[in-house]
Amino acid sequence: MKKTISGIRGIFGEDLNLKDVLEFCNNFSSLIKSKKCVIGKDTRPSGQMVKDVASASLMKNGIDIFNLETVPTPVVFREARNYGAGLVISSSHNPLEWNGIKFIIEGRGINEHELPKIIEHQEILKTKIGIETDLSSSYIDDAKKIIGNVENNPEIVIDIGGGAAKGFAPELLKKIGCNVLSINENLSECTRGPDPTSDNLADLIQATTKKEIGFAFDLDGDRLVVVRNGKKQSADVTLGLGVAKSLELGYKKFVLSIDTSVSVEKFIKEKGGTVQRSKVGEANVIDLMLQNNAQAGGEGSSGGFILPEFNYCREGILTSGLIASMLGTTEFNEILNYMESYYQIRDKTKIDSEFHDKVIDEIKSEFSKEYSEIISLDGIKGIIDENSWVLIRKSNTEDIIRVSAESNNEEKCKKIVKDTIKLVNQSYEKIR
Structure with a gap:
């Protein structure tokens, strides 16, 4: 299971279960000051089941639910501006056997300060039961105005x-x-x-x-x-x-x-x-x-x-x-x-999550020897020249390290990615 500011994600029935949904949504209740929450889901087979349990967990804590049923994520975000909070039952681009929850506060996704309040147990004061109301969205008309x-x-x-x-x-x-x-x-x-x-x-x-x-x-x-x-x-x-x-x-x-x-x-x-x-x-x-x-x-x-x-x-x-x-x-x-004269390649290599930080530290040392500028904002980015760069970072959603690169020369870009993935795998073998 992945627990990040991108939301909670896991393979449903294996590392993400309905008990987890109850717990995370119970904890999320403490962040909902408006006592109102919009909820929607994508088309995954497990979506209805997860949505029903998430709704019940919130209503138990006095949160009124406004149900959008099956809608795109942007629709839930748009309506959450009006109601104060939102939940999206989705695992975005992950395979169908996955599912997850995106948490929305005041129209935006949760930040790094709010995440611990969702994944660590919160005692919620007992209150009246919330109610559920079906909601239709003005999203299409609002978008047309823009x-x-x-x-x-x-x-x-x-x-x-x-x-x-x-x-x-x-x-x-x-x-x-x-x-x-x-x-x-x-x-x-x-x-x-x-x-x-x-x-x-x-x-x-x-x-x-x-x-x-x-x-x-x-x-x-x-x-x-x-x-x-x-x-x-x-x-x-x-x-x-x-x-x-x-x-x-x-x-x-x-x-x-x-x-x-x-x-x-x-x-x-x-x-x-x-x-x-x-x-x-x-x-x-x-x-x-x-x-x-x-x-x-x-x-x-x-x-x-x-x-x-x-x-x-x-x-x-x-x-x-x-x-x-x-x-x-x-x-x-x-x-x-x-x-069109720039070429981007985004690849990945499977690395156990417990070794992500150590691998990135190892790569940082190698990048420092090879590239004139190193940026540590997110993972390690090496600036090769004004038109070329390479970035390695741990995934927020999967047990992999992502390797991204760009250049104004396609063959150069391919070589950068190939060499960097080789370096990441070598570092992994070295430290585990």
Whole structure:
């Protein structure tokens, strides 16, 4: 089981059980000052069971529940702004046998100071039982107000991935003026995995042959991957397009995760904007945004664009509309042309969690000998030159160490990743 600011995640029935759900939600009750909580789930088979138990645990402690049923994660975040707290029953991009809980306070994910209060037992004073009310969301109408109308009725294909974006992403895009074809709508018939950043998206590539663009979502609808001209784009491109739209709207202050493409940062600075870098992880990006009143940004590795005025989370559905509104514009082509000369590779190697810190310390020593600049904000990032870098960090969600790299030379990028994974595995063998 993983217990991080990204939420609680585990294989349901093995290392995440209903008893755990009761305990964590009991503890979460102590953080809910409004005594109100919005709850929703994705399409995982265990979702209804976990949601019912989570709701019961909160209501036992006097929390009123506002039930959204099956909705994308951004919808829960949006409504949690109005009610004070939220729960998302989801394990995001993890395999179907996993499930988990994302905790929301005042419209944002929990931070590192709040996490211990959820994973360590809290005694809650007995109070009256909370009530449960069904809730419908104004999310689509609210998103349309941000995006506006799209001209020329672009032809768009959406790969739902069997997830909760069904009924939200298609409806939003239709409402702003797009012609929409949906594929992989139902989980039982879906031909791809839960994570569009790692899947080859063969069906979507085929379906977009004569369409303007394709969008692929993960199970809870916060991740977005773009397919354009028969090619799956890197996850960073999603963020880059969102950034380009933000710049067009006049925004200048951005926060990017440390593993986001350097091309996005360079593009922002060339347009007169400023960039601060955060640790990897949606909650870390948002925490720095709030500290510095940033206007936009996100996490390139997850295809996650964040627009704080609308939502304190990765916004796959809103972003699909924002990108659709840019089709055919100078800004759309400019950012794609700018980013296409950079190559990002994100890989991983299985390392037992108990050795993560020791491996990273070992690598830090090696990086210090080889690279002129070392950044220890999150894991270890080695700056190779102005266009190339490599980052190793322990995963927040899996028993792996992630290796990310970028360069303006594809072969160079491949070699950086290959050599770094070899170094990580050697270090692991050395210390265990």
